[in-house]
Amino acid sequence: MLLSSLQFSTPRLTAVAFASADITEGFATDIAQLLTPSVKAHLPPDVYCVVDTESAKNWLTHTLSDALLVPFYLSESDTLAGFFLLYVMDDTQQKVDVRLGYVVAETFQGKGLASEIIEGLVAWCRASDRVASLAGGAEQANAASIRVLEKNGFTRDTDSEGDTVFLSLTF
Template sequence: MSLSQIYFSTPRLTVAALTPQSAAIETLVGELTLILTPSVKQHLPPDIQSVNDEKSARKWLLNVMGESTFVTILASDSGALIGFFLLYEEKEANGKSVIRLGYAVGEHAQGLGYASEMIAGLVAWCRGSGFIASLSGGAEANNLASIRVLEKNGFVQESNAEHSEGEQRTVFLSRTFC
């Protein structure tokens, strides 16, 4: 099993890895421009800040798909894009994978429990995969909602794991599986 095969569902969500050959890319590009509003992007890395139209969304998406696994989070009832995961995999000497997680939830879906549900689903998938040793992610120190979502799903803050970049501080959290 590999990250490119990730697929799971939760009571309200369908979660699946996107491949570069997927016919859904063009539809996704349009949806990305709708969910990546300024308030959503304010907590995301610098490379995503330039996404503001379909052309820039396509360029960004193809770039991140070259370095990570892009995973769509869709509403099960409507098929609408709720958000996405970016999963960056590193192999350990024992063959297990260490995964760095980035995620975003569209403004229209915030405050409705989707972030907790999608992270819980990802944690369950990782635990059941048998090949993932840990999952880790960072959140801006002032993004308390994201930190709470991760902590609610068993992530713990790493000791001495704050990183300052300019004015922003990032808090790193991780969850170990084996």
């Protein structure tokens, strides 16, 4: 995959692309613990099934067949703070359009980590010269997520529908 070498650090976070061979019991447990009911409230329905280590392993295996998973950790403690998913829309091009979804652990929400990791991802995409655009969506009720994307240069698309606001950033 074109983005499988993705790796970057921000002042507080380290992000490294994840491979399916990396699905360990410990990582699956970390994902299951991160995906609390309040974290899952604004996520797509396919995540709702994650309730324990085994269901996290199954979800990870399924998700990794379609997306690149990039966990991010607090640099000072190596604690999993969240992850983002990147879906390459057309990998036949030299530069790709990428759809983005991201999650921050409940204990770390409201501390600026989402803004920081998205800023780092945007900087990596610009520097890589491999990404033509990033696009993401958030429920209208998830104002914090919309703000994070807008703060990092994403603009609202006119084709937003229903309760979902779509935003994109072209490089």
